[in-house]
Amino acid sequence: MTQIIDRRLNGKNKSAVNRQRFLRRFREQIRKSVSDAISQRSIKDIDKGETVNIPTRDTNEPIFSHGPGGRREIVQPGNTDFVAGDKVPRPPSGGGGSGNGKASNSGEGEDDFVFQLSREEFLEFFFEDLALPDLVKTQLATISEHKMVRAGYTTSGVPTNINVIRSMKGALARRMALRAPYQAKLKQTEAEYEELKQLHEENHPRLLELQEEIHRLRTKINAIPFIDTFDLRYNNRIKEPSPTTRAVMFCLMDVSGSMNEERKDIAKRFFILLYLFLTRTYKNIDVVFIRHHTTAKEVDEQEFFYSRETGGTVVSSALELMYEIISERYPTSDWNIYAAQASDGDNWEGDSPACREILVNKILPCLQYYAYIEITAYEHQSLWREYEKVKEVFPNFAIQDIAGLTSIYPVFRELFKKQAA
Amino acid sequence: MSTTTTTRKKRRTPISVTSEWTPELIQQYDKEIARVAEGYKLDTYPNQIEIISSEQMMDAYSSVGMPLGYHHWSFGKQFLDTERRYRRGQMGLAYEIVINSNPCIAYLMEENTMTMQALVIAHACYGHNSFFKGNYLFRTWTNADAIIDYLVFAKKYIAHCEKRYGVSEVELVLDSCHALMNYGVDRYKRPSPLSTEEERTRQHEREEYLQSQVNDLWRTLPISEKEQDKKKEARFPTEPQENLLYFIEKNAPLMEPWQREIVRIVRKIAQYFYPQRQTQVMNEGWATFWHYTILNTLYDEGLLTDGFMMEFLQSHTNVIAQPPYNSPYFSGINPYTLGFAMMSDIKRICEDPTEEDRQWFPDIAGSNWLETLDFAMRNFKDESFIAQFLSPKLIRDLRLFAVLDDDTKNTLEITAIHDDSGYRKIRQAMVEQYNLSTREPNIQVYNVDIRGDRSLTLCHTQHNRKPLNDAADEVLKHLTRLWGFTVRIDTIKGDGSRELTHECRVRQK
Numbered sequence: 001m002t003q004i005i006d007r008r009l010n011g012k013n014k015s016a017v018n019r020q021r022f023l024r025r026f027r028e029q030i031r032k033s034v035s036d037a038i039s040q041r042s043i044k045d046i047d048k049g050e051t052v053n054i055p056t057r058d059t060n061e062p063i064f065s066h067g068p069g070g071r072r073e074i075v076q077p078g079n080t081d082f083v084a085g086d087k088v089p090r091p092p093s094g095g096g097g098s099g100n101g102k103a104s105n106s107g108e109g110e111d112d113f114v115f116q117l118s119r120e121e122f123l124e125f126f127f128e129d130l131a132l133p134d135l136v137k138t139q140l141a142t143i144s145e146h147k148m149v150r151a152g153y154t155t156s157g158v159p160t161n162i163n164v165i166r167s168m169k170g171a172l173a174r175r176m177a178l179r180a181p182y183q184a185k186l187k188q189t190e191a192e193y194e195e196l197k198q199l200h201e202e203n204h205p206r207l208l209e210l211q212e213e214i215h216r217l218r219t220k221i222n223a224i225p226f227i228d229t230f231d232l233r234y235n236n237r238i239k240e241p242s243p244t245t246r247a248v249m250f251c252l253m254d255v256s257g258s259m260n261e262e263r264k265d266i267a268k269r270f271f272i273l274l275y276l277f278l279t280r281t282y283k284n285i286d287v288v289f290i291r292h293h294t295t296a297k298e299v300d301e302q303e304f305f306y307s308r309e310t311g312g313t314v315v316s317s318a319l320e321l322m323y324e325i326i327s328e329r330y331p332t333s334d335w336n337i338y339a340a341q342a343s344d345g346d347n348w349e350g351d352s353p354a355c356r357e358i359l360v361n362k363i364l365p366c367l368q369y370y371a372y373i374e375i376t377a378y379e380h381q382s383l384w385r386e387y388e389k390v391k392e393v394f395p396n397f398a399i400q401d402i403a404g405l406t407s408i409y410p411v412f413r414e415l416f417k418k419q420a421a
Numbered sequence: 422m423s424t425t426t427t428t429r430k431k432r433r434t435p436i437s438v439t440s441e442w443t444p445e446l447i448q449q450y451d452k453e454i455a456r457v458a459e460g461y462k463l464d465t466y467p468n469q470i471e472i473i474s475s476e477q478m479m480d481a482y483s484s485v486g487m488p489l490g491y492h493h494w495s496f497g498k499q500f501l502d503t504e505r506r507y508r509r510g511q512m513g514l515a516y517e518i519v520i521n522s523n524p525c526i527a528y529l530m531e532e533n534t535m536t537m538q539a540l541v542i543a544h545a546c547y548g549h550n551s552f553f554k555g556n557y558l559f560r561t562w563t564n565a566d567a568i569i570d571y572l573v574f575a576k577k578y579i580a581h582c583e584k585r586y587g588v589s590e591v592e593l594v595l596d597s598c599h600a601l602m603n604y605g606v607d608r609y610k611r612p613s614p615l616s617t618e619e620e621r622t623r624q625h626e627r628e629e630y631l632q633s634q635v636n637d638l639w640r641t642l643p644i645s646e647k648e649q650d651k652k653k654e655a656r657f658p659t660e661p662q663e664n665l666l667y668f669i670e671k672n673a674p675l676m677e678p679w680q681r682e683i684v685r686i687v688r689k690i691a692q693y694f695y696p697q698r699q700t701q702v703m704n705e706g707w708a709t710f711w712h713y714t715i716l717n718t719l720y721d722e723g724l725l726t727d728g729f730m731m732e733f734l735q736s737h738t739n740v741i742a743q744p745p746y747n748s749p750y751f752s753g754i755n756p757y758t759l760g761f762a763m764m765s766d767i768k769r770i771c772e773d774p775t776e777e778d779r780q781w782f783p784d785i786a787g788s789n790w791l792e793t794l795d796f797a798m799r800n801f802k803d804e805s806f807i808a809q810f811l812s813p814k815l816i817r818d819l820r821l822f823a824v825l826d827d828d829t830k831n832t833l834e835i836t837a838i839h840d841d842s843g844y845r846k847i848r849q850a851m852v853e854q855y856n857l858s859t860r861e862p863n864i865q866v867y868n869v870d871i872r873g874d875r876s877l878t879l880c881h882t883q884h885n886r887k888p889l890n891d892a893a894d895e896v897l898k899h900l901t902r903l904w905g906f907t908v909r910i911d912t913i914k915g916d917g918s919r920e921l922t923h924e925c926r927v928r929q930k
Contacts, residue, residue: 002451002468002546003524004444007477008531014480015500022497025592061495062600062892062899064862070887071827073850077754078745079822079838086835090826115501 023121029054030117034125049119053112148237157234171231178224186217247336247368248286249278250322251304254343256293256313263375266402267342268305270373273412274340286335288325292318298325315347315383316354323362332366339367345374345381345401352382356390364394373411374401433723440534440732444472447529450539451546453724457715458547462791465550466565467524470542478530479503481518487690488520489572491579493595519545521553521697523565536732543715548708555799556703558696568693575686578624582679594680597899598666598687603861605666605688606695628678661865661880665900666691668866674875675905684903699802699857706760707798710768713737713761743819759819763806766815767794777813803855811851813844823850828886859884867911876907881922883914893923901925 023030033052082088117125153166193210200207251271255264278285289304290296293311296318322339330337347355364370372387374380380401387399400411436453437446447470458465473481483500484490516537520526527545529538553559583591598605662668666688670681697704716733719725725733743758744750770778771790779786785793797810816839823837823846837843837850853859867880877900881889893910901908909924 002448002455002470004447004451004470005472006444007471007473007528010473010477014477015483015497017492018483018494018497019500020497021492021494021588021592022501024588025494059498060892061596062895063603064601064864064893064896065890066860066862066887067890067893068888069828070883071825071829071885072887073823073825073836073853075754075821075823075847075851075854076746077743077819077821078747078751079820080745080747082822082835082838084835084838084840084843087832088824088835089832113498113502115505 026054026058029058031125034117034122037122050117050122051114052117053114056113059113147240149240151236151238153233154236155233157236161234161237163233163235166233167227167231170233171227174228174231175224175226179221182217182220186214186221189213189217246284246286246334247278247338248288248330249275250288250290250325250337250339252290252292252318252322252339252341252343253304254293254313254315254346255291256311256344256346258313258344258346259375263344264305266375266404266408267373269408270342270402270412271340273408274338274371278338286330288322290318290321290325292321296321313343313347314351315343316351316358319355319358319363323358326363326366337367339363339370341370341372343372343374343383344376345383347381347383349382352386355383356386359387359390359397360393364390364397367396370394370397372397372399374399376401377403435726435729436724437535438726438728440536440728442533442535442538446535447472447538447542450535451542453719454539454543454547454715457718458543458551458711460718461711461714462795463547463551463711464554465525465547466522466554468546468550469524469526470546471526471528472531473528474531475507478518478528479507481528487572488522488526488569489576491576491595491686492583493599494592495599517541517545519549520568521549521559521563521565521693522568525550525553525565534732536729537736539729540712540716540733540736543712544708547715548711549704551711552700552704552707552798555795556696556700556802557800558699558802562696563693571689575690578682578686582683586679591683593902594683595687597902598684600896600899601665601669601903602687602691604864605664605684605691607664607667607692608858624682628682632678656868657871658866658869661867663865664688665864665866665879669900669903672869673904676903680903696802699804702756702760702763702803702855703798703801703806704760705757706762706764709737709741709757709761710764710794745820762815762819763810764794764797766812767797767810770812775814781812782810804852804857807855808848808852811848813839816844816847821847821851823847862887862889864910874907875905876909877904878909878911880911880913880919883912886915888912889923894925897923897925901927 030052034050037050153163189210193207193214196204196207196210251274253259253264253267253271259267275285275287287301289299289301291299291304292313292315294314294317295311298321318341326332326337359370374384384399384401387397391397391399402408402411436449451468451470479500481488482503483496490496516530516533518528525546527541527550529541533541553563553565559565579591579595658668666684669676670684670688673681676684716725716730720730741755741758741761743755767785768790770782770786771788771793774782774786797806801809820839822835822839823843825834825836827834837846839847863882863884864879865882866877868878870876870878879900889910889912897908897910905927907924907926910922911919912922913919
């Protein structure tokens with residue numbers, strides 16, 4: 001007896017665990033591939049999967065078998081013109097002679113083991129062990145905000161919420177229902193009255209009786225109220241908690257003369273990483289780009305990364321502008337605010353304390369997180385020293401320095417390392 | 422009712438006319454195929470046909486056809502590789518996977534046309550199925566009733582170990598066991614039957630018992646000088662042992678009980694798959710022969726349309742295509758071709774023997790083909806099947822020739838072709854080619870230095886001077902990990918001389 005079972009609806013990812021095991025085993029190699037990919041990819045297509053190559057010698061599972069050499073006799077099909085005793089030169093592939101059954105498999109032997117990492121897995125590797133500081137906390141704790149949403153109708157409420165159409169529909173239905181028995185009787189009585197009227201005189205007792213009846217029925221019908229409190233329907237609204245899934249990310253970058261192309265490029269990559277990281281946590285992310293030299297200016301992405309402009313450096317100008325924008329457009333009750341600042345640390349000496357003032361008094365209290373990276377290979381200057389003071393007071397403030405392109409990744413990880421709960 | 426039976430047969434309406442399949446149609450085809458198969462006296466386990474999608478097929482692929490496998494990265498690797506090659510169009514997926522169990526489980530892909538589903542049902546559910554049930558190797562070495570249960574047990578046990586001892590620890594053991602999987606089979610001794618219940622209840626006892634046995638083996642009692650001298654002569658094990666994993670499971674000095682159990686699981690699964698490796702040509706040949714015969718019978722009965730037959734024949738022809746040795750598509754002898762040709766040839770010899778056949782096969786020439794084929798299916802494995810039934814006609818048809826590759830000579834030599842003096846030689850060479858014990862290096866446990874450093878010595882008996890491959894050192898590392906002490910391989914050359922060829926040392930603590 002044959003049993004037919006349709007398994008198509010069963011989960012198809014039976015191998016998912018094995019796939020994870022594979023990724024886990026070759027974690028180091030894959031991580032290296034991912035790291036290379038980050039430093040080589042152009043900014044705009046960073047958010048994609050990646051092809052990973054792992055040397056076959058690492059993935060091979062060794063088993064005992066015969067190596068080349070020795071004496072072996074092999075039967076092959078499709079002889080055309082050999083006769084017994086013929087001597088033929090050894091084919092260049094050597095080893096396995098004229099190729100036994102396994103030759104075609106081992107032919108691939110030297111290639112890498114290639115497979116595709118999905119976008120999610122790629123980012124997973126990239127962001128491994130990372131989470132924004134206090135993220136879970138803010139996400140869960142800030143559900144203080146509620147939104148009213150419509151939820152059908154109720155039979156009680158305040159007069160302003162009366163839904164007229166719905167109430168009138170109800171009233172109409174009620175009237176028709178209550179009228180129905182009288183209406184039918186009325187019709188019947190009227191018909192009888194008309195009929196008798198043809199045959200008898202006006203004051204025939206039956207006619208008078210019918211007249212009386214018709215009058216009684218009409219009164220009854222008219223007595224049905226046009227609208228009743230029973231008919232009233234009110235719009236119903238309920239409160240729903242609305243988690244703040246919105247975040248805004250401020251990118252501040254120094255474009256003064258001392259920031260050369262290479263340093264800008266490093267900063268660029270850092271911002272991209274931050275942006276990608278936030279896209280994984282928030283549905284809607286606003287990004288505000290502020291570039292500054294002696295004065296600050298809000299610009300679009302294109303201009304931020306690609307336009308050229310130089311001048312001196314007054315960092316506080318950017319911070320002031322950022323504060324203005326926050327107060328105007330991003331109330332802290334609705335937005336999670338993150339900021340990342342990149343600079344080479346060159347600031348006009350007298351300005352640095354001012355920067356600290358603005359940060360401590362105005363900006364940091366509104367922010368989830370502020371990351372400052374200094375891209376320099378030299379001694380830290382006044383700005384760094386001032387920022388170090390800030391760091392002592394605010395745990396959501398972090399500073400790091402980056403020496404070159406390759407150190408972005410570790411620094412990024414360091415900055416956003418999972419904080420111990 | 423005046424029509425004769427033959428004309429009535431011709432008039433029967435086909436089961437289906439389009440290439441779309443439905444579960445009802447599959448049921449109908451299965452019914453008809455079962456009827457015909459029964460007519461040919463195919464004895465099968467009950468069938469369980471499962472319809473799956475191509476993704477699920479890839480899943481099934483990567484767990485080597487085990488319906489429930491334990492988790493291991495190598496299956497993930499297999500999956501990634503299959504997926505990549507499938508996506509790129511470098512390979513198609515098999516139309517079917519069939520599992521030697523009772524009931525016999527066959528997977529059918531939903532993408533197949535009705536014709537392909539019917540072909541697969543005939544091939545897997547009646548061809549392979551009857552082979553699993555009838556062939557002596559499967560009857561002796563595997564237990565179709567218990568395998569699914571055992572796999573469930575294995576999967577649970579290994580998952581349990583992972584929880585308790587960590588994924589990495591378990592992975593280490595599995596890696597090492599997989600490296601030795603081919604050497605985890607008893608080639609001659611019959612294994613005890615598998616049963617989940619027993620496994621579960623006895624597993625704990627076994628752990629303790631084994632551990633005590635091991636300790637006994639390594640007991641270090643003071644032994645008098647004389648006795649020690651005497652003992653030195655005796656080897657442990659007294660006879661060389663071919664089942665390396667079994668030996669490890671029973672004797673490795675430092676293993677934890679759960680590690681021994683994992684070794685046992687891998688060994689049992691290796692044993693279960695061993696007959697499949699020994700009967701590839703026969704098994705595929707048998708299944709191909711029967712799908713061909715059954716579907717042709719149905720066509721003759723008027724149950725299949727011409728269109729169905731065209732599609733079926735096209736795919737059948739693809740399956741049994743054999744490119745010649747010098748073709749770019751050549752990748753060895755196609756087991757489907759060889760098997761199908763041999764099965765059909767046996768039928769021919771029975772039904773329509775030539776003078777040559779009578780000379781070569783006096784026993785079967787002119788006999789009942791159904792009985793002869795059944796006998797052949799039941800009592801042989803690839804090597805003996807070829808030794809018994811490869812006919813001169815087939816050698817001519819396939820134009821087989823034997824090439825000798827000797828590394829001491831500069832050229833290859835054609836030693837035999839399809840002529841009178843060559844038939845026997847070619848047949849002999851083919852037998853060698855399908856003999857698992859010459860295809861795989863002969864490696865056995867030779868000695869353990871129980872009184873000394875506990876090192877394990879294997880001996881590799883060379884066959885035709887063939888050396889071990891480069892991976893041997895890696896495998897040896899795995900073996901060392903399981904054994905816990907130094908492991909070495911002595912190679913025994915053709916002239917009987919011994920030489921230490923591989924060694925993996927473990928530093929004494």
